[in-house]
Amino acid sequence: MKSHVLRPLWVAIGVVILALIVRHFIVPPDFGAHERGFMYGFHRKSNEDEWKAVKVKYLTKDYCKECHTDKYESNMSSKHRIIQCENCHGPAIDHPENPEKLSVDRSRELCLRCHSYLPYLESMRSKIKGIDPSEHNPDTECSMCHDPHKPDLEE
Amino acid sequence: MDLTRRDFLMTAVKGAVIATLPLSAFRFLSPSEAAAAIKEANTRWGFLVDTQKCVGCGFCVKACKNENEVPYDTPLTRTWVERYVVLKDGKVLIDTPMGGRDGFTEQTVDGREVDPKDIGKAFFVPKLCNQCENPPCVQVCPVGATYQTPDGVVLVDRKWCIGCAYCIMACPYGVRFFHPVHKVAEKCNFCYHRISKGMRTACVEACPFGARQICDLKDPNDPVTKTILTKRVGVLKSEYGTKPQVYYIGLDENVR
Numbered sequence: 001m002k003s004h005v006l007r008p009l010w011v012a013i014g015v016v017i018l019a020l021i022v023r024h025f026i027v028p029p030d031f032g033a034h035e036r037g038f039m040y041g042f043h044r045k046s047n048e049d050e051w052k053a054v055k056v057k058y059l060t061k062d063y064c065k066e067c068h069t070d071k072y073e074s075n076m077s078s079k080h081r082i083i084q085c086e087n088c089h090g091p092a093i094d095h096p097e098n099p100e101k102l103s104v105d106r107s108r109e110l111c112l113r114c115h116s117y118l119p120y121l122e123s124m125r126s127k128i129k130g131i132d133p134s135e136h137n138p139d140t141e142c143s144m145c146h147d148p149h150k151p152d153l154e155e
Numbered sequence: 156m157d158l159t160r161r162d163f164l165m166t167a168v169k170g171a172v173i174a175t176l177p178l179s180a181f182r183f184l185s186p187s188e189a190a191a192a193i194k195e196a197n198t199r200w201g202f203l204v205d206t207q208k209c210v211g212c213g214f215c216v217k218a219c220k221n222e223n224e225v226p227y228d229t230p231l232t233r234t235w236v237e238r239y240v241v242l243k244d245g246k247v248l249i250d251t252p253m254g255g256r257d258g259f260t261e262q263t264v265d266g267r268e269v270d271p272k273d274i275g276k277a278f279f280v281p282k283l284c285n286q287c288e289n290p291p292c293v294q295v296c297p298v299g300a301t302y303q304t305p306d307g308v309v310l311v312d313r314k315w316c317i318g319c320a321y322c323i324m325a326c327p328y329g330v331r332f333f334h335p336v337h338k339v340a341e342k343c344n345f346c347y348h349r350i351s352k353g354m355r356t357a358c359v360e361a362c363p364f365g366a367r368q369i370c371d372l373k374d375p376n377d378p379v380t381k382t383i384l385t386k387r388v389g390v391l392k393s394e395y396g397t398k399p400q401v402y403y404i405g406l407d408e409n410v411r
Contacts, residue, residue: 047310
């Protein structure tokens with residue numbers, strides 16, 4: 001039976017079916033509401049593993065101490081033992097393959113991050129030995145006098 | 156054949172039951188696999204910031220940008236350190252040059268000279284994603300590209316994000332930004348690749364003073380969780396009902 005009412009209905013149903021077929025192929029099978037429900041957990045599940053697979057770059061002191069034992073030991077006997085090697089030398093990543101050499105940053109700016117005196121009595125900053133960079137041997141590398149691994153001159 | 160009707164029915168039922176068991180039911184899990192499966196469901200990552208210990212060295216920001224490949228010479232950053240200088244006349248000066256990436260080395264705040272005699276109090280506050288229990292940034296995502304993992308971390312699916320930036324507007328803490336290389340929304344994810352391997356986040360490792368600590372809030376024996384449960388801690392902007400999971404020691408009324 002032909003009907004001018006039914007004909008657009010068939011077209012509409014066809015469009016819906018086509019959309020569902022296209023959706024089936026475009027949306028990954030693991031996409032949906034997961035543990036945290038529809039409001040907070042609506043996602044592609046395999047993306048969690050993609051984030052877990054990101055390369056770790058900072059490997060911490062435990063990685064350095066195997067080969068650089070002397071530096072590690074002198075550093076661990078000083079107040080600077082709380083600072084990670086990679087804070088100043090940059091991330092180890094795959095060192096010694098990649099990068100073959102890590103950088104040695106001798107700039108004053110590196111030391112001034114903590115040791116430029118700021119009169120902030122409420123914060124721990126004022127308890128660190130601080131200098132006025134414009135008066136304390138300006139234009140001189142700090143490492144001329146202080147060993148960065150073991151900086152205290154009185155020890 | 157001397158198969159009785161009873162025997163035949165019994166065998167058929169047994170066969171049917173065995174046939175319904177999937178092969179995976181017979182796979183043996185190694186102890187570590189089993190532990191990992193249970194662990195994930197029983198973990199809720201949280202963070203503790205002790206603002207009294209922060210000295211504004213900015214090593215956390217430097218480490219974060221390198222670890223997570225956030226373009227280094229832009230002011231964009233997943234975590235940052237703010238300096239608050241509250242003057243005796245009540246005026247509050249706040250700055251965070253390049254997110255505190257190179258530390259705070261000068262007494263000028265935002266280019267303004269400050270006389271030490273005028274300072275009432277001054278301190279540093281590290282900020283990062285609060286990994287809210289009710290994250291508003293996730294609710295608004297129109298395509299399901301940002302979501303919360305079962306262990307409470309909010310992630311962004313870089314393949315799925317369309318870059319509409321709705322989430323960036325929705326975050327009350329201003330934690331999200333647009334990644335200029337990947338062209339998607341970007342945010343702190345507690346270094347998900349590190350914490351899921353049992354390591355600590357890059358910023359926690361980089362902090363020499365222990366001002367930043369990461370913990371599992373569902374583990375009552377975790378020393379940092381114990382601190383959160385037993386000491387006086389605060390959260391940022393609790394009035395929004397987002398239930399932030401980054402706890403602060405030594406918050407000030409001027410910190411927003």
